[in-house]
Amino acid sequence: MPIKFFRAGHALAGPIIQIKYPMKTTIYAILLTILGACNSNDSDYVALEDNKELSVTVPSNFPPMVYNVEGNPPTKHGFELGKKLFYDGKLSANGFISCGFCHEQRFSFTHHGHQFSHGIDDKEGTRNTPSLANMAFFSEFAWDGATNHLDLFPIIPITNEVEMGETMTSVLEKLKADSQYRQAFDAAFEEGGVNHENFLKAIAQFMVMMVSYNSKYDKYVRNEDDVTLTEQELIGLNIFQNKCASCHTTDLFSDGSFRNNGLPPNPKINDLGRAEVSGSTNDNYKFKVPSLRNVALTAPYMHDGRFGSLESVLNFYQNGVQDSPTLDPLLKNGDTLGIPLTNNEKQALIAFLKTLTDEEFINDERFAEY
Amino acid sequence: MKSIYKISVLIFLTTMLASCSDDDGTMELSGTGIVKIEFDNSVSGDDLILGSSYTNSQNESLTIERLNYIVSNFRLTDKDGNVFTYPKEAGYFITSEENGETEVVLMDVPAGRYTSLTFGIGVDQEKYLLGAEGQGDLLTKAESTNMMWSWQAGYKFLNFEGTFTSSTVTEATNFKIHMGSHGSSLDNYKETTLSLGSEAIVSEEMSPIIHLVANAGNILDGQNKISLSEQAVIMVSEEKSPKIAINTSGMFTVDHIHNGSGDAH
Numbered sequence: 001m002p003i004k005f006f007r008a009g010h011a012l013a014g015p016i017i018q019i020k021y022p023m024k025t026t027i028y029a030i031l032l033t034i035l036g037a038c039n040s041n042d043s044d045y046v047a048l049e050d051n052k053e054l055s056v057t058v059p060s061n062f063p064p065m066v067y068n069v070e071g072n073p074p075t076k077h078g079f080e081l082g083k084k085l086f087y088d089g090k091l092s093a094n095g096f097i098s099c100g101f102c103h104e105q106r107f108s109f110t111h112h113g114h115q116f117s118h119g120i121d122d123k124e125g126t127r128n129t130p131s132l133a134n135m136a137f138f139s140e141f142a143w144d145g146a147t148n149h150l151d152l153f154p155i156i157p158i159t160n161e162v163e164m165g166e167t168m169t170s171v172l173e174k175l176k177a178d179s180q181y182r183q184a185f186d187a188a189f190e191e192g193g194v195n196h197e198n199f200l201k202a203i204a205q206f207m208v209m210m211v212s213y214n215s216k217y218d219k220y221v222r223n224e225d226d227v228t229l230t231e232q233e234l235i236g237l238n239i240f241q242n243k244c245a246s247c248h249t250t251d252l253f254s255d256g257s258f259r260n261n262g263l264p265p266n267p268k269i270n271d272l273g274r275a276e277v278s279g280s281t282n283d284n285y286k287f288k289v290p291s292l293r294n295v296a297l298t299a300p301y302m303h304d305g306r307f308g309s310l311e312s313v314l315n316f317y318q319n320g321v322q323d324s325p326t327l328d329p330l331l332k333n334g335d336t337l338g339i340p341l342t343n344n345e346k347q348a349l350i351a352f353l354k355t356l357t358d359e360e361f362i363n364d365e366r367f368a369e370y
Numbered sequence: 371m372k373s374i375y376k377i378s379v380l381i382f383l384t385t386m387l388a389s390c391s392d393d394d395g396t397m398e399l400s401g402t403g404i405v406k407i408e409f410d411n412s413v414s415g416d417d418l419i420l421g422s423s424y425t426n427s428q429n430e431s432l433t434i435e436r437l438n439y440i441v442s443n444f445r446l447t448d449k450d451g452n453v454f455t456y457p458k459e460a461g462y463f464i465t466s467e468e469n470g471e472t473e474v475v476l477m478d479v480p481a482g483r484y485t486s487l488t489f490g491i492g493v494d495q496e497k498y499l500l501g502a503e504g505q506g507d508l509l510t511k512a513e514s515t516n517m518m519w520s521w522q523a524g525y526k527f528l529n530f531e532g533t534f535t536s537s538t539v540t541e542a543t544n545f546k547i548h549m550g551s552h553g554s555s556l557d558n559y560k561e562t563t564l565s566l567g568s569e570a571i572v573s574e575e576m577s578p579i580i581h582l583v584a585n586a587g588n589i590l591d592g593q594n595k596i597s598l599s600e601q602a603v604i605m606v607s608e609e610k611s612p613k614i615a616i617n618t619s620g621m622f623t624v625d626h627i628h629n630g631s632g633d634a635h
Binding site: 144277 | 498501513552554608
C-alpha cells in the first residue's frame with residue numbers, strides 16, 4: 001500500500017531525489033508498520049488496511065476515462081469522506097449551502113426548477129447548475145472550462161461569493177476543529193490530516209464514482225436484458241445521429257468542446273462564457289457542450305437555464321438561433337441558421353432523449369444524502 | 371630502496387595533482403549546502419517601498435500597494451553544463467513584498483560551482499494537471515497571499531496592485547494586474563535564465579546567497595508597454611496578459627553573490 005501512494009503522479013528530475021524517494025518510502029513504511037502495530041489494540045481506530053479500494057466503472061460503450069484514477073484511487077473511506085463533505089453546509093460561509101444543495105441526486109445532480117444556482121444569503125449566480133454525472137470522463141469543467149482538472153473544481157463554487165462564499169482556508173479550519181472529520185481524514189488517506197490535498201481528493205473520489213451508464217439507451221446499445229427501443233425512439237435516435245451528434249458525440253453525448261450555439265445573449269447578464277477564462281474574443285458566448293445524459297430530468301436548460309422544457313430547446317434550434325461572429329459553423333448552412341426539424345422529428349427526438357434517463361443512477365444509495 | 375623510490379614518486383605525483391587542482395580553482399567540494407535566493411524588489415533602480423509613487427516612461431505615476439509573484443522550478447548550472455534541478459514537489463515559492471517574504475531557500479543543493487540560475491514565474495501546466503496531490507500546500511499558501519485565482523480554479527502568477535495617475539487619469543485610480551494561465555487555452559508560465567556573473571560555491575561549508583533585483587517597473591514598462599490609462603484592470607486578456615508575462619519574466623537581474631556560510635548578506 002505505501003509504495004502505491006508514492007508512485008502516483010510525481011514527475012521527478014535530478015539524481016538526488018531519485019535516491020531520496022525510496023528512503024522516504026521506506027521510512028513511511030516503517031512508520032506505518034509501527035502505527036499499525038500500536039493501533040491494532042485501539043478498537044475506535046479505523047485501520048488503513050480496512051480502507052479497501054473501490055472499483056471504478058468504465059462502461060464498455062464509453063470513451064476511455066480521462067481522470068487518472070491511479071493518482072487518486074477511490075477507497076471506501078475516501079469516498080465516504082467525499083460524500084460527507086459533499087453534503088455538508090460547513091463548506092459554505094453561512095453553514096447551510098452544501099454542494100448537494102444545488103446538485104440534487106434525483107435530478108442527476110442538478111438544481112431542478114432553478115434557473116440559476118442559489119447561494120448563501122439568497123444570492124443568485126448567473127449560470128445553471130450542471131450535472132455531475134460522468135465527470136471523470138471529461139477534461140474541462142464548469143460551463144467555461146474554468147479548470148481543466150476535476151480535483152480543483154470544488155474551489156470554484158466554494159470561493160464564489162454568490163455560491164458558497166467561503167475561503168478554502170476557513171473551510172479547512174472548521175473541519176480541523178471537528179474530531180469526526182479529523183478521524184475521517186486520517187482513515188481515508190495514508191498521509192492523513194485535514195488539508196487541501198486530502199480535501200480535494202476526497203470530493204474527487206466521490207465524483208469519480210458518479211457514473212451514469214444504465215439508462216434504457218445504454219442497455220439497448222450494450223444488448224443487455226433484451227432491452228429494445230420503440231419505433232419512435234429509434235426514429236429519434238436516427239435523427240439525433242444525423243442532426244445533433246456532431247457536438248453531442250459518443251455515449252457521453254458531448255465532445256467537451258466550447259461552442260456558441262446561437263443563443264441571443266441575455267442583455268441583463270451578457271455572459272461571455274469561455275471568453276471569461278481565455279480572454280479571447282474568439283471565444284465570446286461559447287459554453288461547454290453539455291452531456292445529455294438524464295436530460296429529461298435536468299430542466300431548466302442551457303447555461304443560463306432559460307428554457308423550461310426540451311420542446312423549447314428544440315424550438316430554439318429550429319427557429320431561434322442568432323447569428324454572430326462566433327456562432328458555431330455547424331449551425332450555419334449558407335443563409336440558414338439552426339437545425340431544420342419537423343414537429344414529428346421533435347417528438348421523436350424527445351422520445352429518444354428520454355431513453356437517456358438512468359433510474360439506477362438517480363436512486364443509487366451510495367450517492368444518497370440520507 | 372626500490373620501495374622508498376616508489377613511495378616518493380607517489381608522493382610527488384600526488385602533490386603535483388593536488389597543486390594542479392588548486393591552480394584550476396577546482397578544489398574538491400563535497401556534501402550539500404543551502405542556496406538562498408533573495409528577491410530584492412525595486413523600481414528602476416530605486417528600492418520598492420509600498421505606498422510610494424514611481425513615474426515610468428509612459429508618464430504614469432504608480433503607487434504600488436502589492437507585489438506578489440510565484441517563482442518555481444529552480445535549476446542551477448555549473449560551468450561544465452551540469453544541471454541541478456530542484457525537486458519539483460518542493461519547488462514552488464510565493465514571494466510577497468507586503469509580507470516580507472522575499473527569500474527562497476533551496477535545501478540540499480549538491481556541492482559545486484554554479485554559474486547560472488534558471489527559474490519559472492508561475493505554475494506550469496504539468497504541475498497544475500497533477501491535481502490535488504500535486505499541489506501539496508501551495509493552494510493553502512496561495513489563498514493566504516491573494517494568489518489563488520478562484521474563478522479560474524488556479525493560481526495568479528503575479529498580483530500587482532495599487533493606484534496610478536497620468537495625464538489623462540488625474541484622480542488616483544486603482545490598478546490591478548493579475549496574471550496567470552487562462553484555463554487550458556493560454557499558458558502564461560515563463561522561465562528566465564540568469565548568468566550569475568561569478569560562481570556561487572556550494573559545499574558542506576559553503577552556502578551562497580544569490581541576490582537578485584526584481585525591477586517591478588518592468589511589469590508594465592518593459593519590453594512591452596502596457597498603459598494603465600488605457601486599461602487599469604487586467605486579469606484575463608489574450609493580448610495583454612502574455613505581454614505582462616514576458617515583461618515579468620524579464621524583470622530579474624543578478625546583483626551580486628555572497629559566497630560563505632550563508633548567514634551574512
